[in-house]
Amino acid sequence: MESRIDRIKKQLHGASYKLTPQREATVRVLLENEEDHLSAEDVYLLVKEKAPEIGLATVYRTLELLTELKIVDKINFGDGVSRYDLRQEGAAHFHHHLVCIECGAVDEIQEDLLEDVEAVVEKRWNFQIKDHRLTFHGICWRCNEKHAAEEKNKEEKNRE
Amino acid sequence: MESRIDRIKKQLHGASYKLTPQREATVRVLLENEEDHLSAEDVYLLVKEKAPEIGLATVYRTLELLTELKIVDKINFGDGVSRYDLRQEGAAHFHHHLVCIECGAVDEIQEDLLEDVEAVVEKRWNFQIKDHRLTFHGICWRCNEKHAAEEKNKEEKNRE
DNA sequence: TTATTTAATGATAATAATTATCATTAAATA
DNA sequence: TATTTAATGATAATTATTATCATTAAATAA
Ligand SMILES: [Mn+2]
Ligand SMILES: [Mn+2]
Ligand SMILES: [Zn+2]
Ligand SMILES: [Zn+2]
Numbered sequence: 182m183e184s185r186i187d188r189i190k191k192q193l194h195g196a197s198y199k200l201t202p203q204r205e206a207t208v209r210v211l212l213e214n215e216e217d218h219l220s221a222e223d224v225y226l227l228v229k230e231k232a233p234e235i236g237l238a239t240v241y242r243t244l245e246l247l248t249e250l251k252i253v254d255k256i257n258f259g260d261g262v263s264r265y266d267l268r269q270e271g272a273a274h275f276h277h278h279l280v281c282i283e284c285g286a287v288d289e290i291q292e293d294l295l296e297d298v299e300a301v302v303e304k305r306w307n308f309q310i311k312d313h314r315l316t317f318h319g320i321c322w323r324c325n326e327k328h329a330a331e332e333k334n335k336e337e338k339n340r341e
Numbered sequence: 342m343e344s345r346i347d348r349i350k351k352q353l354h355g356a357s358y359k360l361t362p363q364r365e366a367t368v369r370v371l372l373e374n375e376e377d378h379l380s381a382e383d384v385y386l387l388v389k390e391k392a393p394e395i396g397l398a399t400v401y402r403t404l405e406l407l408t409e410l411k412i413v414d415k416i417n418f419g420d421g422v423s424r425y426d427l428r429q430e431g432a433a434h435f436h437h438h439l440v441c442i443e444c445g446a447v448d449e450i451q452e453d454l455l456e457d458v459e460a461v462v463e464k465r466w467n468f469q470i471k472d473h474r475l476t477f478h479g480i481c482w483r484c485n486e487k488h489a490a491e492e493k494n495k496e497e498k499n500r501e
Numbered sequence: 502t503t504a505t506t507t508a509a510t511g512a513t514a515a516t517a518a519t520t521a522t523c524a525t526t527a528a529a530t531a
Numbered sequence: 532t533a534t535t536t537a538a539t540g541a542t543a544a545t546t547a548t549t550a551t552c553a554t555t556a557a558a559t560a561a
Contacts, residue, residue: 199528201538221518241519257417261548261555262518279468290466294458299477301454307482308439308448316474317459322467361509381547396511401548404541421519422547 185212188270192231192250206232211253218256218264218287256314258287268304274313281321288321345372348430352410362380371413371427378416378424378447380433414472418447434473441481448481 189208190200200208210227211219219227225240244265253265254275255324269276275288299310300332320328349368350360361369370387371379379387385400404425407413413425414435429436429451437450459470480488 199537201527201540217435217543234540236542238520238541242538255419257419259415259417259423263419265374279462279466282471288466288468290462293463298454298458302439302450302477306439306448306450308477309480309485310477311442311479313478314474314476317462317468317470318473319471320469325469359508361556363510394511396513398512399510402509442543 182325185270189252191253193246196250198250203228203235203323204243204246206235207240208247208252211247211265215267216289218258218266220262220264222262225267258316277315277317279317279319279321280316281324283320283324286321286323302321345430349412352412358406358410362480363392363395363399364403364406366395367400368407368412371407371425375427376449378418378426380422380424382422384425399414400473411438416476418476437475437477439477439481441484443480443484445480457500477481 182188186200186205186208190205193200193204198204206228207224209231210224214227217223221237221241221244223255224244225235225237230234244255248255248265249269254268255263256266256275256278257263258280266275274293274295277294279286279288279290281287295313295315299313302308302341303310342484346360346365346368350365353360358364366388367384369391370384374387380405381397381401384404385395388395388400394410402413404413407477408415408425411428414428415423415434416426416438417423418438418440426435434453434455435461437454439446439448439450441447455473455475462468463470
């Protein structure tokens with residue numbers, strides 16, 4: 182974890198930026214909530230708990246900077262706010278997302294899965310792919326299981 | 342074209358909405374600019390040319406309605422505005438996009454390409470896919486060709 | 502038809518996310 | 532130490548979108 186911070190520090194230095202206390206606090210919040218998809222406001226509130234003097238503008242600026250350096254990815258799930266997602270270290274591409282239209286959960290797919298598709302796109306459309314965004318909208322495994330259980334229950338009642 | 346409007350009219354009626362003159366004017370603008378990716382404001386300005394009395398709120402409402410009925414898809418390319426895209430008639434899923442990071446062009450891929458990936462996601466993640474968004478970011482064929490031409494030019498100069 | 506209810510519209514106010522501004526502070530450098 | 536530069540925090544400005552509400556159009560009932 183500390184090493185992760187160190188590596189991010191080096192990435193910043195490499196682009197001649199400093200890891201100021203505010204920036205570090207922001208990065209820590211992102212690391213501590215890696216599985217979430219926080220908005221700038223979300224990050225701001227969490228950072229404030231540990232560094233109450235920080236300003237919202239600084240959080241926006243830091244998130245913008247981290248996006249520029251491809252340390253985080255900015256993503257929009259269509260709810261009117263941008264969300265920020267730590268990129269897996271060394272990942273060539275952004276990971277994929279599963280958005281549940283029933284419960285709102287957002288799950289992640291770290292596997293690439295797109296290698297073949299990208300090969301086709303690069304060749305057939307002569308498009309040099311640098312990154313991508315792939316989001317599936319549908320019903321998550323939790324909701325699916327819940328429905329299956331309900332279904333089973335109903336059948337049992339019917340048999341009585 | 343007229344038949345396309347008629348079918349949309351029927352879709353609206355099927356959900357007990359009317360195709361009012363304002364709604365029709367909005368749909369026509371979308372049909373006439375099918376290859377574009379217009380924002381609500383863009384649509385508003387274009388509709389105004391033919392139906393100057395229309396209000397911005399009505400355009401927003403119409404676009405929302407059309408999205409609900411899956412006649413258009415709402416998409417966000419990360420530039421802070423929602424864009425509206427007519428769905429291909431009878432298409433199960435939204436088409437894909439190629440966003441050029443050099444010239445800003447947005448091209449479309451109508452082919453599915455994701456069948457295999459979706460089969461994997463449905464099975465391995467027990468996720469019931471209803472729709473998706475897939476956008477590639479990179480360098481478009483026009484910019485690629487331009488670079489190739491420049492490269493060739495430079496080589497020729499060198500040989501002299 | 503005319504009266505009445507309902508749906509849709511247009512103008513505009515309100516909201517909310519993001520960006521810009523600017524004075525202040527911290528850090529780096531001379 | 533003095534000076535330049537980078538970063539910050541407060542807050543104003545901007546902008547896309549949504550909410551409100553009076554008015555109009557359409558559908559329906561009488
Ligand atoms: Mn994610
Ligand atoms: Mn499109
Ligand atoms: Zn769910
Ligand atoms: Zn291009």
